[in-house]
Amino acid sequence: MRRAIFVTLSAVALLATARVETQTARPAWAWKPAIAGATDGQVHILPVRGRISMLAGAGGNITISSGSDGVMVVDTGSTATVEKVLAAIKTIAPRGVIRYVVNTSERDQFVGGNEKIALAGNTIRFRVATDPRVSDALTKDRASIISFVSIFERMSAPTGQVSKHPEDAWPDDTYSSAQKKLYFNDEPVLIMHVPANTDGNSLVHFRLDDVVSAGDLIDMTSFPYIDVKAGGSINQVVAGLNRLLDITVPDTKSELGTLVIPGHGRLLDQSDVAYYREMVGIIRDRIQDGIKRGRTLAQIKAEKPTLDYDPRFGHTDGAWQVTMRRKGLILIASLAVLAGAGRAFAHHSFTAAYESGKRAEIEGVVKEFVWRNPHSFVRIEVMKDGTPEIWNLEWGSSTQLSAAKYPVTRTTLKFGDRIIATGEPGRDAEAHRIRIFSIKRPVDGWEWQGVVE
Template sequence: MIRTSLFLLACALATGCQKQPAPNDPDPSDSAPSDKHHHGAGADDDVTIKVTHIAGKVHMLEGRGGNIAVSIGDDGVLMVDDQFEPLAPKIRAAIADLTEGAPKFAFLVNTHHHGDHTGGNPVFGQDAHIVAHANVRARLSTPQQRRGKTIDPLPEAGWPVITFEDAVSLHFNGEEVRVIHLPTGHTDGDSIVHFTGSGVVHMGDQYFNGRFPVIDLEGGGDVEGYAANVARAIEMLPADSKLIPGHGPASTLDELRAFHTMLTDSIELVRGHIAAGKSLEQIQAAGMPAKYSGLGSGFIDSDRWLGIVHASLTR
């Protein structure tokens, strides 16, 4: 059953009601929404926002952090994720180049709560209505514990104001934009965003293209759930879908299938080692199959990936 903040959604769609003001890519599982450790003065001066037209109304923006999608059209701008707060002026300028003037932000969809996807919320949330799964609002509005440190909540201007449980549709720029929750995967609040008319899907961090993924076990994630979510996406999406991963270059469903094969191979490999009584250190020493050697150059190397799989399977 779809549960949304109906009044806010109706107001936003029908009347545009006013809001009240209020180092290279870091590891997403370590990123606080406003983590000054990663983003001190000048830290993002060298970042260039790369803009790529994917299809239809949808463009992909790459900078530092998770990939951004924007829908540009007569209704204004719908944005998916927003990287880090210090990059907001550069992101806004890149979008202004697409809109040929000051962009009219209407909606901002968060695919999950990690700071490399939501750090800009307090800036863009002053103009756009933020949409996310209910667990994203819960995590962004309260202190979170991660690896022994406390991550402060975002300012209230950065909290989602439209939340849902299973799915919600936004009818915007001439197409249905379906936001679909995938449970217990990368975190406990993941969604993918399907621009149905343009044939584009933002996968959030349910897809890392060309690298091993981060799975935030402390944030409600689970390796087997992650693999099941990718399988569900493959089954539900049209064969010609163009994919925007959470990290890495734009992709296709065939490449997502290869990613899913890597996930299931990893799970079965580690499960077999566990059944044979091997320790994590022995599993890491044995390593991943050679065909996956190129995937360890991102946030997560082979040892850490095997550690994540092992931790998820043995909790």
């Protein structure tokens, strides 16, 4: 038997060698793998591991956990595919009741089916909705929709504005801490806040089955989608991918192990995540390098910082195009924004990241002062009940600070300086950050006040 296998392998090796010798032309790109996608208009079911299945072809990928407690749906796809998604769920769990929906992002291709899928389910309540002791009970039978609080804020629209989403599609069970824990279908489910494409991304880790639903954080069919107005940034995407690498564990020869369901594309393992992280980081660093060298936007475009990744992640239409244009938008400019490119390239929304109108005061010792465009940062160590905490204080750009009434330079604050800062606290208390409105150094009386955008 071994000899037969050896002979077969030898024959394959000879054929492969012969093919190389007779090849007369090399393709324009040496490596451009064909990534199969569900583009036939149907929703396809992929059993992943244990209780977990993946639905592809519904817009964004959908993760399904089915078991004795019922069904948990992570992301709900587009509005157009919701009936097919419900049919697929019924195929996976014919008698299963949808108990929870988790939104990892608020993009339409991830929340489009929220309303119908939630209304098709039923949450197990401790008391009936009409019980006068329960002020926040659901008023109708439906599955509970879980998300980070900023997703709810944007889906429900600010006061005085009209939401594009029906109220039944809004999350009704939000969290604002670092994570939310559930025990569902006989396994721990950890829902983690990981700011990336927006300030509201979540990762969902099914710990016994060892499957992570990553949502918009990773898309092996495209360059990353990043919404600056919603608090997203390319640096957060890199940090989010590093977090994903931290919780994934490879099996033999770096294959399999923890499985990752991305927002789009095929099922992944840790090595795939590492490859994607390197791509995003390399492109970010190239753009930042161009800015440090004083290159203009046109010059950075001409240098084609995505060139070697275009065959793999670029498109001729849609959100990312090889020509770097989308409805007239220069996408490389967007990347420059996300890489922290400079004041000419704008910045993220403070409203999305900080509690407007609120004030917080913090005192600590300077560990790092980053004086740069589009925002400067002061990293300080704060003692809380005898335990040190690191806080990040966001300031204006170096251009703004140097031109202010009380000029600030890169040497104004030094390592070891004790300072007191006042400003708007971050929406996520666990993030330990403040947008600076005033700052003072008691030892010599130096202080600064102002509002910079």
